[in-house]
Amino acid sequence: MRLAVLKERRAGETRVAATPETARKLMDLGLGVVVETGAGAGSGLTDAAYREAGAEIVPDAAAALAGAKVVLKVRAPLGTGEGEVDELALIPRGALLIGTLEAVANPRRAQAYAELGIEACSMELLPRITRAQSMDVLSSQANLAGYRAVIEGAAAFDKGFPMLMTAAGTIPAANVFIMGAGVAGLQAIATARRLGGRVSATDVRPAAKEEIKSLGAAFVGYEDEESRAAQTAGGYAKQLSPEFYARQAEVIAAAVAKADVVVCTALVQGRRAPTLLTAAMVESMRPGSVVVDIAADAGGNCALTKPGEAIVTEGGVKILGHTNWPGRIPAAASALYARNLLTFLSTFWDREAKAPKLPQEDEIVRGVTLTRGGAVVHPQLATAAA
Numbered sequence: 035m036r037l038a039v040l041k042e043r044r045a046g047e048t049r050v051a052a053t054p055e056t057a058r059k060l061m062d063l064g065l066g067v068v069v070e071t072g073a074g075a076g077s078g079l080t081d082a083a084y085r086e087a088g089a090e091i092v093p094d095a096a097a098a099l100a101g102a103k104v105v106l107k108v109r110a111p112l113g114t115g116e117g118e119v120d121e122l123a124l125i126p127r128g129a130l131l132i133g134t135l136e137a138v139a140n141p142r143r144a145q146a147y148a149e150l151g152i153e154a155c156s157m158e159l160l161p162r163i164t165r166a167q168s169m170d171v172l173s174s175q176a177n178l179a180g181y182r183a184v185i186e187g188a189a190a191f192d193k194g195f196p197m198l199m200t201a202a203g204t205i206p207a208a209n210v211f212i213m214g215a216g217v218a219g220l221q222a223i224a225t226a227r228r229l230g231g232r233v234s235a236t237d238v239r240p241a242a243k244e245e246i247k248s249l250g251a252a253f254v255g256y257e258d259e260e261s262r263a264a265q266t267a268g269g270y271a272k273q274l275s276p277e278f279y280a281r282q283a284e285v286i287a288a289a290v291a292k293a294d295v296v297v298c299t300a301l302v303q304g305r306r307a308p309t310l311l312t313a314a315m316v317e318s319m320r321p322g323s324v325v326v327d328i329a330a331d332a333g334g335n336c337a338l339t340k341p342g343e344a345i346v347t348e349g350g351v352k353i354l355g356h357t358n359w360p361g362r363i364p365a366a367a368s369a370l371y372a373r374n375l376l377t378f379l380s381t382f383w384d385r386e387a388k389a390p391k392l393p394q395e396d397e398i399v400r401g402v403t404l405t406r407g408g409a410v411v412h413p414q415l416a417t418a419a420a
């Protein structure tokens with residue numbers, strides 16, 4: 035059975051869905067791994083390394099996809115008119131496509147997969163349950179994004195993070211404020227602390243307060259009855275009332291005015307990121323201070339963020355609004371992403387038939403399956419498609 039690994043063609047995508055390490059393990063499952071030339075280049079992985087692992091290197095997407103029964107991707111394959119190659123049209127009928135396909139925000143994609151008879155699994159829809167942790171692409175990538183955000187924030191900051199005591203005098207430690215303490219935010223807290231910053235953080239989920247404190251950061255936040263119930267069964271933050279956000283803003287404004295570096299990571303699943311940092315708050319920051327907005331992919335937590343750009347405000351505050359933060363640390367991001375996909379495939383693998391086996395009664399499988407047998411089946415999409 036052939037498994038194809040394509041070069042990612044979407045703008046700014048540096049990652050790859052299989053590494054030489056995972057390619058070898060995929061072959062141990064009985065798969066023949068075919069890699070499009072240059073697929074790993076953005077992550078420092080050469081064709082030679084894949085070849086050495088036993089994979090076949092082919093010159094283009096068409097050759098990689100010919101006869102493929104499984105296709106591994108980071109982002110959704112390009113469709114008609116989306117680029118020079120119509121990857122979707124090259125995927126054989128009945129093939130299993132696994133990636134972060136972002137079909138809930140782009141429901142026409144799921145419809146196209148169904149029409150083409152592609153069995154699509156979208157890994158960002160994985161349920162956040164213990165059994166799924168080792169396949170959790172959102173967590174593995176968010177963790178790296180949080181780390182990278184602090185590193186880039188520290189590099190852009192015009193002073194140091196730690197208290198620097200020198201013969202010429204003392205430089206105080208940087209005040210670092212982390213907004214959103216999910217997977218990315220908690221890693222940002224840990225990284226900023228390791229660099230010697232004085233770290234505080236905010237979140238709306240009640241459980242986050244203890245997590246923030248356990249990492250040695252101070253909790254900043256407004257709490258009321260509404261926020262004490264602000265977590266969905268899946269562990270995500272709920273959308274809260276305008277009154278709550280107004281109260282939260284007052285508390286946050288005071289923390290932002292004191293901050294040298296603000297790292298924004300707050301997301302609400304399936305919605306635009308909440309605006310937590312207003313223009314007035316940014317104006318209150320000292321020139322030379324930095325806002326790192328890793329929520330930029332979802333519009334950003336800072337009102338002044340320009341997604342995809344790094345800007346300097348008139349007041350001299352730098353706002354790093356790059357998108358695809360995991361892609362800014364590509365070798366590590368690809369290594370973890372590729373292992374997530376390997377774990378998914380090997381968990382749902384029929385070792386005798388040497389083929390994927392995706393039981394729909396399994397919570398994980400049901401959670402990620404977009405299309406099956408030519409129909410859109412995901413509960414978040416099936417109604418829209420009907």
Ligand code: NAD
Nearest residue numbers: 162163164173214215216217237238239269271300301308
């Ligand atoms: P996320 O990326 O959806 O959001 C990031 C953070 O932003 C969250 O902590 C959220 O509460 C916070 N946020 C949203 N609105 C906010 C606001 N107005 N102000 C401040 N903060 C705000 O979250 P995530 O990192 O994917 O994690 C979500 C939850 O899932 C967490 O509880 C995490 O521990 C849990 N989780 C569980 C598993 C598992 O058990 N397998 C795996 C990963 C994450």
